Amino acid sequence: MEEKGTPSTYNGSMQNTGCNTYSEDKRCAWCGAAIGLVSTTKRQLPSYRSILNKETMSILSEKFKKGELKEVKRIVNKCPCCGSGSVRYRKKMGKYFCQSCRTEFENPIYAEEPTGRISREDWDVFWKENSSDIKKRTKELLRKAKQESIEKDGEMLLCRRCLYARHNGYDLCPSCKAHYKRPEYDACWECFKKTAEGKALAEKFEIVEYSHPECNMVFAVQKHFLNDPELAKLVCMALCDRSKDECFALKKMKKGST
Structure with missing residues (x-):
């Protein structure tokens, strides 16, 4: 009834x-x-995944402090002048280049750096031993957070x-109450398009037809790309289904550039 x-x-x-x-x-x-x-x-509660990650990191930190887990280290190239790790190898020059002090050198300094991670084998063992307890604790924390929120709000x-x-992470649009928006915006996209600023932006990103000047094939592109002098080449490379060998338009433009 x-x-x-x-x-x-x-x-x-x-x-x-x-x-x-x-x-x-x-x-x-x-x-x-x-x-x-x-x-x-x-009140919006933290997600199950965020609580799970927080609890996992907490237990990992404890095991690191106790020495039960070891952090994986990696070998990095460092500048012999300033010690920076922003080192790149230049193949044409056959030398290394430091992006910090702008120095060129032939041989970098090799040093070990912590990665903040454990090996895959250690992770598999850790998760097998602790996953059930972590998931159980996560569910309990989420239940307590929900109960406290209900009692308070x-x-x-x-x-x-x-x-x-x-x-x-979306809110209901206060204007139309039909679409959703991000909290940092005042209105949804549909309502924003009705304003002067929104109309200009919507017109800029409007999808229009573009006929390729070489092969006369029609493609759908955003309107603001029509002013790009390289549009014909970009369309060939990004939107055309033909391969580079089959596209005679791309070949023609390549010959013209040379």
């Missing part, structure tokens, strides 16, 4: 979630949808679409 005042589209399995803030209308707190609602915290209902957007 359907509860009085409950929309028929509301998922009844969510009624016992303990969410009281939106229990009367049972709609998404962002877009107002009434389908596929999920109870979630008002309460819960809200979001539809699965808004929940997915929130999980990926």
Whole structure:
């Protein structure tokens, strides 16, 4: 039997979630949808992956301090004058060149540097021994964070679409309440295109047809590329399906440049 005042589209399995803030209308707190609602915290929680990585690094650091794991080192070339590692070998000159002090030399100094990593073999052993404990602790920390957030800020209902957007770092656009945006922007792309600045930017990146002057094949390019004098060559190299040997236009342009 359907509860009085409950929309028929509301998922009844969510009624016992303990969410009281939106229990009367049972709609998404962002877009107002009434389908596929999920109870979630008002404050964005850290992801499972971020907590897992943090716990893994914590245990790795402890094992490093105890000497149970050894850090892999690598041999690097260093400048004999300033000791910098920004050293490049010039094949044409047959010498090394330091990008810091601008010195040329024949033989660099070889030195060992820590990489901050462990070997693949040590990692496999470490993860096999500690993965179950790390995952268990991660789930417990995530559960505690969720419980503390609920007790402090309460819960809200979001539809699965808004929940997915929130999980990926997007907010609902306050103007249209239909599309999503990054938190650093004031509006979504669809709303931004309606402004004077947005219209100019949208026109710049508009997709237009471009007919190649040599082979007359039509390609789709962004409008701002039309002013590029090298567009014909770029289209041949990036968009054309023909190989370099088959493209007579590229051959012709290559001959013209020589």
